[in-house]
Amino acid sequence: MKINFKQLNRAEIYSCIHGLGQEPYRAEQIINWIYEKHAMSFDDMTNLPLTLRAELNNIALLSNINLIKNSTSADGTEKFLFQLDDGETIESVLIPNVRGKKLYTLCISSQIGCAMGCTFCETGKLGLTRNLRTHEIIDQILAVQRYLKKTALPSDTASSPQIDSDDPGRPIANIVFMGMGEPLHNFSEVMTSLSIITDMIGFSKRKVTLSTSGVVPGIRMLPDNGPLINLAVSLNATTDRTRNAIMPVNKKYPLNTLLQTCREFPLPSNRQITFEYVLLGGVNDYKDDALRLVRLLKGIRSKINLIPFNPSGSSSEYIKPDEQKVLEFHSTLLKAGMTVIVRKSSGNDISAACGQLRAAYI
Ligand code: SF4
Structure with a gap:
């Protein structure tokens, strides 16, 4: 079976190229072609000798993903539908950063x-179909x-000083694992991805966030198994009773266990754990919830993202929280000294908002 070079970290690419009797700089050239120049095949790598390109074609391949649809929301959020080799589909969402620069979170x-x-x-x-490679x-x-x-x-480059003018197509500022799936249930593939993202693609660890529903063993394993990127926890409730009802993972890893694990997480200085809290009307949006949240997060360097729920389709059993209640919840947390923002859920009109990804051809 051919080796897919996009499955390999830097050391593995070097070792493969060494195995072909080549100098290390050839590995560096290949990495540059894949992650800087976005080469689609080894034949595109014109500074490699033809014999090496032929050898690579014999033993290895470069996968590509098929973009079959993209839609843009009124707020500028874009949703991408990709088809994989086995015909399955997945979605990614590109969200413009709020501060007006032409930079995005993917x-x-x-x-x-x-x-x-x-x-x-x-x-x-x-339900789960399969893990992504x-x-x-x-x-x-x-x-x-x-x-x-x-x-x-052309104006995109001029207005974005952070973009290298030789490479105007890289305005993605942040990568977040918040699309389809629980990343900690696909631990080893996600860990290899993190190593590629922070090394060969070149994102700083501070610019990459992994969001989990609260898989405690996975959180504990993170620091020893890959680059220490940002951690976000989808919390959404302040009692086990409510969390059990809306997030079944809580029955296995209840609030106390989850939050104790967060307390013990070896956070680098100047970093916080982000707690996402989707406000569901009449379920978890009471003042008592806000007060309990303050108590629960005591001793954890944290920031809270409040996300008013967006009903999608007629089948949702939940409703939007009352605006007044969102304001009250926010101000209760602020008064208690918490770092908190109300996050507008982007891309609602194209079902790209938080919790709406379905990978459907609609
Ligand atoms: S919010 Fe959705 S995608 Fe995230 S863990 Fe829960 S079911 Fe999975």
């Missing part, structure tokens, strides 16, 4: 569907980078 998927069954989430309703995670980023490069206007 939200990527780690599984096809999800087994966690959170009751407010469209992906959860699909490392190359399928990485190809979401490369495909969107290629798309941005193709669609970039």
Whole structure:
């Protein structure tokens, strides 16, 4: 079977190239072609000798992902539907950063569907089809980078000083594992992806976030198994009773265990754990919830993202929280000295908002 180079970390690419009797600089050239120049095949790598290209074609391949649809929301959020080699589909979402610069956050998927069954989430309703391979995670980023490069206007570079002028197609500022799936249930492929993202694609660890529904053993394993990126926990309730009802993972890893694990997490200085809290009308949006949240997060360097729920389709059993209650919840947390923002859920009109990804051809 051929080796897919997008499954390999830097050391593995070096070792493969060494095995072919080549100098280390050839490995560096190949990495540059894949992750900087977005080469689609070894034949594109014109500074490699023809004999090496032929050898690589014999033993290895470069996967690509098929973009079959993209839609743009009124707020500028873009959703990408990709088809994989086995015909399965996944989604990624590109969200413009709020501060007006032409920079984006890319939200990527780690599984096809999800087994966690959170009751407010469209992906959860699909169940799990399978884990994504490392190359399928990485190809979401490369495909969107290629798309941005193709669609970039000259003014995009001029207004974004952080973008290298030689490479106008890389305005993605942040990568978040918040698309389809529970990343910690696909641990080893996600860990290899993180190593590729922070090393060969070149994102700083501070610019990459992994969001979990609260898989405690996975959180404990993170620091020893890959680059220490940012951790986000989808919390969404302040009592085990409510959390059991909306997030079945809580029955296995209840609030106390989850939060104690967060307390013990070796956070680098100046970093916090992000707690996401989807406000579901009449379920978890009471003042008592806000007060309990303050108590629960005591001793954890944290920031809270409040996300007012977006009903999608007529089948949702939940409703939007009352605006007044959102304001009250927010101000209770602020008064208690918490770092908290109310996050507008982006891309609602194209079902790209938090918890709405279904990978459907609609
Ligand atoms: S919220 Fe996340 S973990 Fe829960 S079902 Fe949806 S994708 Fe899975």
